[in-house]
Protein backbone atom coordinates (compact mmCIF):
# COMPACT_ATOMS: atom_id res chain seq x y z
CA UNK A 717 0.00 0.00 0.00
CA UNK A 718 3.05 2.19 0.05
CA UNK A 719 2.36 3.47 -3.48
CA UNK A 720 -1.42 4.07 -3.19
CA UNK A 721 -0.78 7.83 -2.95
CA UNK A 722 0.95 7.89 -6.33
CA UNK A 723 -1.91 5.95 -7.88
CA UNK A 724 -4.60 8.24 -6.45
CA UNK A 725 -2.75 11.31 -7.66
CA UNK A 726 -2.61 9.84 -11.15
CA UNK A 727 -6.35 9.07 -11.10
CA UNK A 728 -7.10 12.60 -9.86
CA UNK A 729 -4.96 14.08 -12.64
CA UNK A 730 -6.76 12.05 -15.30
CA UNK A 731 -10.14 13.00 -13.78
CA UNK A 732 -9.23 16.72 -13.87
CA UNK A 733 -8.08 16.36 -17.47
CA UNK A 734 -11.32 14.60 -18.51
CA UNK A 735 -13.57 17.12 -16.73
CA UNK A 736 -11.54 19.98 -18.13
CA UNK A 737 -11.82 18.57 -21.66
CA UNK A 738 -15.59 18.10 -21.33
CA UNK A 739 -16.00 21.63 -19.98
CA UNK A 740 -13.99 23.29 -22.77
CA UNK A 741 -15.78 21.15 -25.34
CA UNK A 742 -19.22 22.17 -24.03
CA UNK A 743 -18.16 25.83 -24.33
CA UNK A 744 -16.63 25.79 -27.83
CA UNK A 745 -18.75 23.27 -29.77
CA UNK A 746 -21.75 25.10 -31.32
CA UNK A 747 -25.12 24.01 -29.88
CA UNK A 748 -26.46 22.90 -33.27
CA UNK A 749 -23.43 20.75 -34.11
CA UNK A 750 -24.29 17.11 -34.85
CA UNK A 751 -28.08 17.60 -35.02
CA UNK A 752 -28.35 15.96 -38.44
CA UNK A 753 -24.75 14.90 -39.07
CA UNK A 754 -21.13 15.75 -38.41
CA UNK A 755 -21.58 19.46 -39.11
CA UNK A 756 -23.17 22.64 -37.75
CA UNK A 757 -26.83 22.74 -38.81
CA UNK A 758 -26.90 26.54 -39.28
CA UNK A 759 -23.90 26.25 -41.66
CA UNK A 760 -26.39 25.35 -44.41
CA UNK A 761 -28.26 28.65 -43.99
CA UNK A 762 -24.96 30.56 -43.75
CA UNK A 763 -23.76 29.08 -47.04
CA UNK A 764 -27.16 29.82 -48.61
CA UNK A 765 -26.71 33.51 -47.81
CA UNK A 766 -23.50 33.74 -49.84
CA UNK A 767 -23.83 35.52 -53.15
CA UNK A 768 -23.71 33.26 -56.22
CA UNK A 769 -20.51 33.92 -58.18
CA UNK A 770 -21.95 32.69 -61.46
CA UNK A 771 -24.65 34.77 -63.17
CA UNK A 772 -25.56 32.56 -66.15
CA UNK A 773 -25.23 33.05 -69.90
CA UNK A 774 -28.57 34.85 -70.30
CA UNK A 775 -27.31 37.61 -68.00
CA UNK A 776 -24.10 37.96 -70.05
CA UNK A 777 -26.13 38.16 -73.25
CA UNK A 778 -28.17 41.09 -71.92
CA UNK A 779 -25.14 43.33 -72.41
CA UNK A 780 -23.10 41.34 -74.94
CA UNK A 781 -26.12 40.86 -77.16
CA UNK A 782 -24.17 40.33 -80.41
CA UNK A 783 -21.97 37.59 -78.96
CA UNK A 784 -24.93 36.23 -77.02
CA UNK A 785 -26.91 35.83 -80.24
CA UNK A 786 -24.16 34.22 -82.32
CA UNK A 787 -23.40 31.86 -79.41
CA UNK A 788 -27.01 30.84 -78.88
CA UNK A 789 -27.80 30.26 -82.55
CA UNK A 790 -24.43 28.64 -83.35
CA UNK A 791 -22.92 25.21 -82.76
CA UNK A 792 -21.25 26.13 -79.49
CA UNK A 793 -24.23 26.85 -77.25
CA UNK A 794 -23.55 23.87 -74.98
CA UNK A 795 -20.48 25.28 -73.18
CA UNK A 796 -21.71 28.30 -71.19
CA UNK A 797 -20.04 31.74 -71.18
CA UNK A 798 -18.70 31.18 -67.69
CA UNK A 799 -17.22 27.76 -68.55
CA UNK A 800 -14.61 29.66 -70.54
CA UNK A 801 -14.68 33.14 -68.99
CA UNK A 802 -14.99 32.19 -65.31
CA UNK A 803 -17.55 33.52 -62.82
CA UNK A 804 -19.09 36.85 -63.87
CA UNK A 805 -20.29 38.38 -60.58
CA UNK A 806 -17.36 40.79 -60.04
CA UNK A 807 -17.52 41.89 -63.67
CA UNK A 808 -21.20 42.90 -63.48
CA UNK A 809 -20.95 44.40 -59.99
CA UNK A 810 -18.82 47.19 -61.40
CA UNK A 811 -21.63 48.06 -63.76
CA UNK A 812 -24.24 48.06 -61.00
CA UNK A 813 -22.14 50.46 -58.94
CA UNK A 814 -21.41 52.79 -61.84
CA UNK A 815 -24.59 53.12 -63.86
CA UNK A 816 -23.25 56.03 -65.88
CA UNK A 817 -21.83 56.24 -69.37
CA UNK A 818 -18.38 55.94 -67.79
CA UNK A 819 -18.89 52.28 -66.99
CA UNK A 820 -17.19 50.67 -69.99
CA UNK A 821 -13.86 52.14 -68.86
CA UNK A 822 -14.54 51.26 -65.28
CA UNK A 823 -15.40 47.66 -66.06
CA UNK A 824 -12.13 47.15 -67.94
CA UNK A 825 -10.11 48.57 -65.06
CA UNK A 826 -11.07 45.63 -62.89
CA UNK A 827 -8.57 43.50 -64.76
CA UNK A 828 -9.18 40.13 -63.21
CA UNK A 829 -12.94 40.41 -62.88
CA UNK A 830 -13.52 38.37 -66.02
CA UNK A 831 -11.14 35.98 -67.72
CA UNK A 832 -9.93 36.36 -71.25
CA UNK A 833 -9.66 32.68 -72.11
CA UNK A 834 -6.43 31.44 -73.64
CA UNK A 835 -8.15 30.20 -76.80
CA UNK A 836 -6.29 26.90 -76.58
CA UNK A 837 -6.04 25.55 -73.04
CA UNK A 838 -9.78 25.51 -72.30
CA UNK A 839 -10.49 24.11 -75.77
CA UNK A 840 -8.13 21.22 -75.06
CA UNK A 841 -9.83 20.49 -71.74
CA UNK A 842 -13.01 19.63 -73.60
CA UNK A 843 -11.81 18.58 -77.07
CA UNK A 844 -8.62 16.55 -76.74
CA UNK A 845 -9.59 12.92 -77.28
CA UNK A 846 -9.35 10.78 -74.17
CA UNK A 847 -11.05 7.49 -73.44
CA UNK A 848 -13.20 9.04 -70.69
CA UNK A 849 -14.94 11.56 -72.96
CA UNK A 850 -18.21 10.75 -74.74
CA UNK A 851 -17.52 9.67 -78.31
CA UNK A 852 -20.37 11.96 -79.46
CA UNK A 853 -18.29 15.04 -78.57
CA UNK A 854 -16.21 16.02 -81.59
CA UNK A 855 -12.59 15.79 -80.58
CA UNK A 856 -9.09 15.94 -81.97
CA UNK A 857 -6.34 13.48 -81.12
CA UNK A 858 -3.35 15.74 -81.60
CA UNK A 859 -3.16 19.51 -82.03
CA UNK A 860 -0.17 19.52 -84.41
CA UNK A 861 -1.69 16.91 -86.71
CA UNK A 862 -5.07 18.70 -86.65
CA UNK A 863 -3.49 22.02 -87.61
CA UNK A 864 -1.48 20.63 -90.52
CA UNK A 865 -4.47 18.58 -91.69
CA UNK A 866 -6.34 21.88 -92.03
CA UNK A 867 -3.50 23.66 -93.89
CA UNK A 868 -2.24 25.64 -90.92
CA UNK A 869 1.33 26.08 -89.72
CA UNK A 870 1.85 24.72 -86.24
CA UNK A 871 4.12 26.69 -83.91
CA UNK A 872 4.37 26.79 -80.11
CA UNK A 873 2.09 29.85 -80.19
CA UNK A 874 -0.67 28.26 -82.26
CA UNK A 875 -4.12 28.74 -80.76
CA UNK A 876 -7.44 27.18 -81.67
CA UNK A 877 -8.87 30.69 -82.08
CA UNK A 878 -6.33 31.33 -84.88
CA UNK A 879 -8.92 29.45 -86.96
CA UNK A 880 -12.07 28.87 -84.88
CA UNK A 881 -14.35 31.62 -83.60
CA UNK A 882 -14.73 30.48 -79.96
CA UNK A 883 -18.39 31.53 -79.78
CA UNK A 884 -19.59 29.76 -82.93
CA UNK A 885 -16.66 27.34 -83.64
CA UNK A 886 -16.83 28.49 -87.29
CA UNK A 887 -13.68 28.64 -89.41
CA UNK A 888 -13.30 31.42 -91.98
CA UNK A 889 -11.47 30.63 -95.23
CA UNK A 890 -9.78 32.93 -97.74
CA UNK A 891 -10.20 32.74 -101.53
CA UNK A 892 -7.54 30.00 -101.74
CA UNK A 893 -9.41 27.91 -99.19
CA UNK A 894 -6.89 28.54 -96.42
CA UNK A 895 -8.16 29.25 -92.88
CA UNK A 896 -7.81 32.87 -91.71
CA UNK A 897 -7.99 34.35 -88.23
CA UNK A 898 -11.66 34.91 -87.45
CA UNK A 899 -13.19 37.95 -85.80
CA UNK A 900 -13.88 37.08 -82.15
CA UNK A 901 -16.93 39.31 -81.78
CA UNK A 902 -19.59 38.50 -82.62
Ligand code: HEC
Pocket residue numbers: 771772773775776777778779780797798801803804805807808811819820823824830831832
Ligand atom coordinates in the same frame (compact mmCIF):
# COMPACT_ATOMS: atom_id res chain seq x y z
C1 HEC B 1 -24.25 44.97 -67.36
C2 HEC B 1 -23.54 44.72 -68.59
C3 HEC B 1 -22.59 43.55 -68.68
C4 HEC B 1 -22.83 42.25 -68.29
C5 HEC B 1 -24.07 41.66 -67.63
C6 HEC B 1 -21.66 41.49 -68.69
N1 HEC B 1 -20.73 42.32 -69.28
FE1 HEC B 1 -18.95 41.80 -70.06
N2 HEC B 1 -18.50 43.72 -70.47
C7 HEC B 1 -19.39 44.78 -70.30
C8 HEC B 1 -18.71 46.01 -70.70
C9 HEC B 1 -19.34 47.40 -70.69
C10 HEC B 1 -17.39 45.65 -71.11
C11 HEC B 1 -16.28 46.56 -71.61
C12 HEC B 1 -16.50 47.08 -72.98
C13 HEC B 1 -16.67 46.00 -73.98
O1 HEC B 1 -15.75 45.22 -74.22
O2 HEC B 1 -17.78 45.93 -74.56
C14 HEC B 1 -17.30 44.20 -70.95
C15 HEC B 1 -16.19 43.45 -71.28
C16 HEC B 1 -16.15 42.06 -71.29
C17 HEC B 1 -15.03 41.24 -71.73
C18 HEC B 1 -13.70 41.78 -72.24
C19 HEC B 1 -12.79 41.94 -71.06
C20 HEC B 1 -11.39 42.33 -71.45
O3 HEC B 1 -10.47 42.07 -70.66
O4 HEC B 1 -11.21 42.91 -72.53
C21 HEC B 1 -15.38 39.94 -71.59
C22 HEC B 1 -14.53 38.72 -71.90
C23 HEC B 1 -16.73 39.92 -71.05
N3 HEC B 1 -17.16 41.21 -70.88
C24 HEC B 1 -17.45 38.77 -70.78
C25 HEC B 1 -18.65 38.75 -70.07
C26 HEC B 1 -19.28 37.54 -69.59
C27 HEC B 1 -18.76 36.14 -69.80
C28 HEC B 1 -20.41 37.92 -68.93
C29 HEC B 1 -21.39 37.03 -68.18
C30 HEC B 1 -20.79 36.26 -67.08
C31 HEC B 1 -20.50 39.37 -69.02
N4 HEC B 1 -19.40 39.82 -69.70
C32 HEC B 1 -21.53 40.14 -68.49
C33 HEC B 1 -20.67 44.72 -69.82
C34 HEC B 1 -21.27 43.58 -69.29
Ligand code: HEC
Pocket residue numbers: 773776777780783784787788792795796797798799800801832833834835838877882883900901
Ligand atom coordinates in the same frame (compact mmCIF):
# COMPACT_ATOMS: atom_id res chain seq x y z
C1 HEC C 1 -15.65 27.97 -75.66
C2 HEC C 1 -15.19 29.04 -74.84
C3 HEC C 1 -15.99 30.32 -74.80
C4 HEC C 1 -17.33 30.47 -74.56
C5 HEC C 1 -18.36 29.38 -74.27
C6 HEC C 1 -17.58 31.88 -74.58
N1 HEC C 1 -16.44 32.58 -74.87
FE1 HEC C 1 -16.23 34.59 -75.03
N2 HEC C 1 -14.30 34.35 -75.63
C7 HEC C 1 -13.63 33.15 -75.70
C8 HEC C 1 -12.29 33.37 -76.25
C9 HEC C 1 -11.26 32.30 -76.50
C10 HEC C 1 -12.19 34.76 -76.49
C11 HEC C 1 -11.02 35.52 -77.11
C12 HEC C 1 -10.00 35.90 -76.09
C13 HEC C 1 -8.91 36.72 -76.74
O1 HEC C 1 -8.94 36.95 -77.94
O2 HEC C 1 -8.03 37.13 -75.96
C14 HEC C 1 -13.47 35.35 -76.08
C15 HEC C 1 -13.76 36.71 -76.13
C16 HEC C 1 -14.91 37.28 -75.61
C17 HEC C 1 -15.15 38.71 -75.49
C18 HEC C 1 -14.21 39.81 -75.91
C19 HEC C 1 -14.49 40.15 -77.35
C20 HEC C 1 -13.55 41.15 -77.95
O3 HEC C 1 -13.97 41.79 -78.92
O4 HEC C 1 -12.41 41.26 -77.50
C21 HEC C 1 -16.40 38.86 -74.94
C22 HEC C 1 -17.10 40.17 -74.63
C23 HEC C 1 -16.95 37.52 -74.73
N3 HEC C 1 -16.02 36.59 -75.15
C24 HEC C 1 -18.19 37.26 -74.19
C25 HEC C 1 -18.77 36.00 -74.15
C26 HEC C 1 -20.16 35.76 -73.84
C27 HEC C 1 -21.17 36.81 -73.47
C28 HEC C 1 -20.35 34.40 -73.90
C29 HEC C 1 -21.64 33.61 -73.74
C30 HEC C 1 -22.78 34.08 -74.53
C31 HEC C 1 -19.05 33.80 -74.25
N4 HEC C 1 -18.14 34.81 -74.41
C32 HEC C 1 -18.84 32.44 -74.38
C33 HEC C 1 -14.11 31.91 -75.33
C34 HEC C 1 -15.43 31.64 -75.02
Ligand code: HEC
Pocket residue numbers: 791792793794795796799800835836838839840841842843853854876877880881882885
Ligand atom coordinates in the same frame (compact mmCIF):
# COMPACT_ATOMS: atom_id res chain seq x y z
C1 HEC D 1 -16.82 23.19 -71.53
C2 HEC D 1 -16.48 22.35 -72.68
C3 HEC D 1 -16.08 23.01 -73.97
C4 HEC D 1 -15.09 23.94 -74.17
C5 HEC D 1 -14.24 24.62 -73.13
C6 HEC D 1 -14.98 24.11 -75.59
N1 HEC D 1 -15.91 23.34 -76.23
FE1 HEC D 1 -16.14 23.16 -78.24
N2 HEC D 1 -17.78 21.99 -77.95
C7 HEC D 1 -18.24 21.57 -76.71
C8 HEC D 1 -19.48 20.81 -76.91
C9 HEC D 1 -20.31 20.19 -75.80
C10 HEC D 1 -19.70 20.77 -78.29
C11 HEC D 1 -20.84 20.10 -79.02
C12 HEC D 1 -21.92 21.12 -79.18
C13 HEC D 1 -23.27 20.47 -79.39
O1 HEC D 1 -23.35 19.50 -80.14
O2 HEC D 1 -24.21 20.95 -78.78
C14 HEC D 1 -18.59 21.50 -78.92
C15 HEC D 1 -18.41 21.64 -80.30
C16 HEC D 1 -17.26 22.15 -80.89
C17 HEC D 1 -16.91 22.05 -82.30
C18 HEC D 1 -17.67 21.28 -83.37
C19 HEC D 1 -18.80 22.04 -83.92
C20 HEC D 1 -19.49 21.19 -84.98
O3 HEC D 1 -19.10 21.30 -86.14
O4 HEC D 1 -20.39 20.43 -84.61
C21 HEC D 1 -15.73 22.74 -82.48
C22 HEC D 1 -14.97 22.93 -83.79
C23 HEC D 1 -15.34 23.27 -81.18
N3 HEC D 1 -16.29 22.90 -80.25
C24 HEC D 1 -14.21 24.03 -80.97
C25 HEC D 1 -13.87 24.57 -79.74
C26 HEC D 1 -12.82 25.55 -79.52
C27 HEC D 1 -11.93 26.11 -80.60
C28 HEC D 1 -12.78 25.80 -78.18
C29 HEC D 1 -11.91 26.80 -77.45
C30 HEC D 1 -12.07 28.20 -77.82
C31 HEC D 1 -13.81 24.99 -77.54
N4 HEC D 1 -14.46 24.28 -78.52
C32 HEC D 1 -14.05 24.94 -76.19
C33 HEC D 1 -17.67 21.80 -75.51
C34 HEC D 1 -16.61 22.66 -75.28
Ligand code: HEC
Pocket residue numbers: 836839840843844854855856859862863864866867868869874875876877878879880886887895
Ligand atom coordinates in the same frame (compact mmCIF):
# COMPACT_ATOMS: atom_id res chain seq x y z
C1 HEC E 1 -5.21 25.90 -88.93
C2 HEC E 1 -6.56 26.16 -88.50
C3 HEC E 1 -7.10 25.38 -87.31
C4 HEC E 1 -6.61 25.39 -86.02
C5 HEC E 1 -5.41 26.15 -85.45
C6 HEC E 1 -7.49 24.54 -85.26
N1 HEC E 1 -8.50 24.04 -86.07
FE1 HEC E 1 -10.00 22.82 -85.51
N2 HEC E 1 -10.66 22.71 -87.43
C7 HEC E 1 -10.16 23.46 -88.48
C8 HEC E 1 -10.96 23.21 -89.66
C9 HEC E 1 -10.74 23.84 -91.03
C10 HEC E 1 -11.93 22.25 -89.30
C11 HEC E 1 -13.01 21.63 -90.16
C12 HEC E 1 -14.31 22.35 -89.89
C13 HEC E 1 -14.68 23.31 -90.96
O1 HEC E 1 -14.34 23.11 -92.12
O2 HEC E 1 -15.39 24.30 -90.61
C14 HEC E 1 -11.73 21.97 -87.88
C15 HEC E 1 -12.52 21.10 -87.14
C16 HEC E 1 -12.43 20.93 -85.76
C17 HEC E 1 -13.28 20.08 -84.95
C18 HEC E 1 -14.39 19.21 -85.46
C19 HEC E 1 -13.79 17.87 -85.81
C20 HEC E 1 -14.80 16.91 -86.41
O3 HEC E 1 -14.63 15.71 -86.17
O4 HEC E 1 -15.71 17.35 -87.14
C21 HEC E 1 -12.87 20.22 -83.65
C22 HEC E 1 -13.45 19.52 -82.42
C23 HEC E 1 -11.77 21.15 -83.64
N3 HEC E 1 -11.52 21.57 -84.93
C24 HEC E 1 -11.12 21.56 -82.51
C25 HEC E 1 -9.96 22.33 -82.50
C26 HEC E 1 -9.21 22.62 -81.32
C27 HEC E 1 -9.55 22.15 -79.91
C28 HEC E 1 -8.14 23.37 -81.71
C29 HEC E 1 -6.99 23.88 -80.85
C30 HEC E 1 -6.31 22.88 -80.05
C31 HEC E 1 -8.24 23.57 -83.16
N4 HEC E 1 -9.36 22.92 -83.59
C32 HEC E 1 -7.36 24.31 -83.91
C33 HEC E 1 -9.07 24.31 -88.43
C34 HEC E 1 -8.29 24.53 -87.32
